[in-house]
Amino acid sequence: MQEIPGGITAPLGFTAAGIHAGLKRKKKDLALVVSRVPAVASAVYTRNLVQAAPLVVTRENLAREGKARAIVCNSGHANACTGQRGYEDARRMAQLVAQEVGCPPWQVVVASTGVIGVPLPMEKLEEGLRRAAALLSPEGGNEAAEAILTTDTVKKEAAATLFLGGKRITIGGMAKGSGMIHPNMATMLAFITTDARVPKELLDRIFKWAVDRTFNMVTVDGDTSTNDMAVILANGLAGNSSFTPKEEEEFSLALKWVCQKLCRMIARDGEGATRLITVEVKGAPGEREAQFIARAVVSSNLVKSAVFGADPNWGRILCAAGYSGVSFDPLKVDVYLGAPGEPLLAVALQGSYHPFDEDRARELLQREEVIICLDLNQGEGKATAWGCDLTYDYVKINASYRS
Amino acid sequence: MQEIPGGITAPLGFTAAGIHAGLKRKKKDLALVVSRVPAVASAVYTRNLVQAAPLVVTRENLAREGKARAIVCNSGHANACTGQRGYEDARRMAQLVAQEVGCPPWQVVVASTGVIGVPLPMEKLEEGLRRAAALLSPEGGNEAAEAILTTDTVKKEAAATLFLGGKRITIGGMAKGSGMIHPNMATMLAFITTDARVPKELLDRIFKWAVDRTFNMVTVDGDTSTNDMAVILANGLAGNSSFTPKEEEEFSLALKWVCQKLCRMIARDGEGATRLITVEVKGAPGEREAQFIARAVVSSNLVKSAVFGADPNWGRILCAAGYSGVSFDPLKVDVYLGAPGEPLLAVALQGSYHPFDEDRARELLQREEVIICLDLNQGEGKATAWGCDLTYDYVKINASYRS
Numbered sequence: 151m152q153e154i155p156g157g158i159t160a161p162l163g164f165t166a167a168g169i170h171a172g173l174k175r176k177k178k179d180l181a182l183v184v185s186r187v188p189a190v191a192s193a194v195y196t197r198n199l200v201q202a203a204p205l206v207v208t209r210e211n212l213a214r215e216g217k218a219r220a221i222v223c224n225s226g227h228a229n230a231c232t233g234q235r236g237y238e239d240a241r242r243m244a245q246l247v248a249q250e251v252g253c254p255p256w257q258v259v260v261a262s263t264g265v266i267g268v269p270l271p272m273e274k275l276e277e278g279l280r281r282a283a284a285l286l287s288p289e290g291g292n293e294a295a296e297a298i299l300t301t302d303t304v305k306k307e308a309a310a311t312l313f314l315g316g317k318r319i320t321i322g323g324m325a326k327g328s329g330m331i332h333p334n335m336a337t338m339l340a341f342i343t344t345d346a347r348v349p350k351e352l353l354d355r356i357f358k359w360a361v362d363r364t365f366n367m368v369t370v371d372g373d374t375s376t377n378d379m380a381v382i383l384a385n386g387l388a389g390n391s392s393f394t395p396k397e398e399e400e401f402s403l404a405l406k407w408v409c410q411k412l413c414r415m416i417a418r419d420g421e422g423a424t425r426l427i428t429v430e431v432k433g434a435p436g437e438r439e440a441q442f443i444a445r446a447v448v449s450s451n452l453v454k455s456a457v458f459g460a461d462p463n464w465g466r467i468l469c470a471a472g473y474s475g476v477s478f479d480p481l482k483v484d485v486y487l488g489a490p491g492e493p494l495l496a497v498a499l500q501g502s503y504h505p506f507d508e509d510r511a512r513e514l515l516q517r518e519e520v521i522i523c524l525d526l527n528q529g530e531g532k533a534t535a536w537g538c539d540l541t542y543d544y545v546k547i548n549a550s551y552r553s
Numbered sequence: 554m555q556e557i558p559g560g561i562t563a564p565l566g567f568t569a570a571g572i573h574a575g576l577k578r579k580k581k582d583l584a585l586v587v588s589r590v591p592a593v594a595s596a597v598y599t600r601n602l603v604q605a606a607p608l609v610v611t612r613e614n615l616a617r618e619g620k621a622r623a624i625v626c627n628s629g630h631a632n633a634c635t636g637q638r639g640y641e642d643a644r645r646m647a648q649l650v651a652q653e654v655g656c657p658p659w660q661v662v663v664a665s666t667g668v669i670g671v672p673l674p675m676e677k678l679e680e681g682l683r684r685a686a687a688l689l690s691p692e693g694g695n696e697a698a699e700a701i702l703t704t705d706t707v708k709k710e711a712a713a714t715l716f717l718g719g720k721r722i723t724i725g726g727m728a729k730g731s732g733m734i735h736p737n738m739a740t741m742l743a744f745i746t747t748d749a750r751v752p753k754e755l756l757d758r759i760f761k762w763a764v765d766r767t768f769n770m771v772t773v774d775g776d777t778s779t780n781d782m783a784v785i786l787a788n789g790l791a792g793n794s795s796f797t798p799k800e801e802e803e804f805s806l807a808l809k810w811v812c813q814k815l816c817r818m819i820a821r822d823g824e825g826a827t828r829l830i831t832v833e834v835k836g837a838p839g840e841r842e843a844q845f846i847a848r849a850v851v852s853s854n855l856v857k858s859a860v861f862g863a864d865p866n867w868g869r870i871l872c873a874a875g876y877s878g879v880s881f882d883p884l885k886v887d888v889y890l891g892a893p894g895e896p897l898l899a900v901a902l903q904g905s906y907h908p909f910d911e912d913r914a915r916e917l918l919q920r921e922e923v924i925i926c927l928d929l930n931q932g933e934g935k936a937t938a939w940g941c942d943l944t945y946d947y948v949k950i951n952a953s954y955r956s
Contacts, residue, residue, distance in 0.1 A: 200871055231871060376868075458952040461952065465631075472602040472603030501636075502634050546945065
């Protein structure tokens, strides 16, 4: 597997465009991604009970034959809590794209992100969609990645390539942050494309596997949005034959790598964040237990604040693990701090205080990426979660979005 | 039931003292509460898997005969994650108090709050306990309430009296905040006293009922500490006979009232808080469901930030309800904002946008106490949760405790 430049249009047969349709004041707000041929599609949706209209419509669409030709995504309006009209608008978006692309409306994935409770300005969208369709190009991935952003400060793209059975397979992706800013800009969106040929059942399984270990392990503020969605389209143009088990594993790892890269960008770009926090849990009774603990630690306001203040408060780390809901023996747990490429520093051993160099700990906590490692010493389960520090700016951004 | 001044020494037969033993630099740090006669005792402990030594020792002690003569509580050190020595120190605290008071060591409730992972300075404590015992008085409740504080800005006391079967019964209490500041000042402690005569089983049941609806419904930052504990002592000196069912209800409501008053003070005094947020959920499928939703809303960083910014972001409220884990129909939910003594303002009806006066909403959100009300319109379950806004100062306090 090799990292390559580019994003959603890196794989064969995908074109994209990103334009300003007028939902936001100035910034790009409408993205369109199209596959030359129908692609096998798989999606993972928010676990929030309140689900935005585009999610409902996308789920209906993909249930029909599990294939998609296009993804349309607007920013600026979430089309959530918009009543009956919201569903009609989301369906209309799919129809408009279908007309432009020349496919049935159920082959369109619809996504939105932005303000909750305000109906979509459909005239602007309609006109914008026509313009976007005319601009579709294999170089359009970058502009599409820009058009799905809300308060994100950087575009998030990743791509990788690998050879399987002599065929070159490419995976590309774009995402927007989970930071919730402005009135309910409440969404983590991820769109992945690949030219691999992957049967529907296998794609569903691999994609869920990767999402569970990446997008489901990112948190900025612990809130789960009404619009979160991750979608993958596999159009098969790489011409590979069926995966052997080993090839399946290689493809899965490459897919996970692309997702993980996007996740790290999302966490680092969390609202007001100054640092990426990576929490690594090992020695847990099982993987699921490790995931729960990693998420609890990376979501703790106290841990996040301590990292912002470069304060080696290991008690807060252990405390968060303690309320994660996982059953474990706290007296076996070791806690370490670290940074990429640096040896880990033990700050607590066997659940108790262990003398450590405080200056060194503070130094590690001031790095761009802070690693918190918990070794439970009671099993083989491991997991990684990503998040960011809690800063004055998080509060500022979320308290005063209109001023 | 009538509110009266005072706190933990308001009921008959309780004395208390609060002194500076030298665990903290200047502030009072050691509280002692003593009942003239052995009191029936009931306790509720943190759900955190990592439990501090004093909790473990208190649980052991009360398991012996369910009675207590004294409560000792120090602030400054949590005696959590302190290994074997922590248990020995907590047992030693109980022994020292038992000697002073003249009771078996298992009739002593031990509590600590403060820094995690640092052993207790036992010499200072020993000397302090002797001094505190000499100062015990029926007027000492106020000083005890001061000595259990960590970063709280105000003392938290409440008391109420009621007549049952011709006997005057008094309930008093003191508490410290759940705000976690300084290195893991991580604790909500509540101590309740009453002169009512209540059998152990009934006291356990009533106290759990009251705690579930009060202390378990308060959140400042969502983190659950290793040292959280609520204890009640009932010494029977009021001389009442067995409760009739109606009297039991009246006593329960008075107890809940005292707990609730302490809770509101805890929430309002949350770290950096400028406002008390009360979330009222009604029309839920059941009480438990209502509790989950109320807690999710009052714990949401986004809701808390929005209240700080006086931003009527009702979508965030609905979104938090949506990820509470409760199954409900979002399209039936109405959301209101309010303030004590003011009519509620509908900001969303049937899960969708409802036109409202934005200026009026902002005005309500700037009150000292903000009420958020969700009517699910799908049952009889209701619950209330208390919390506070998320402010710059929360981050400041928790990021830079040592500077």
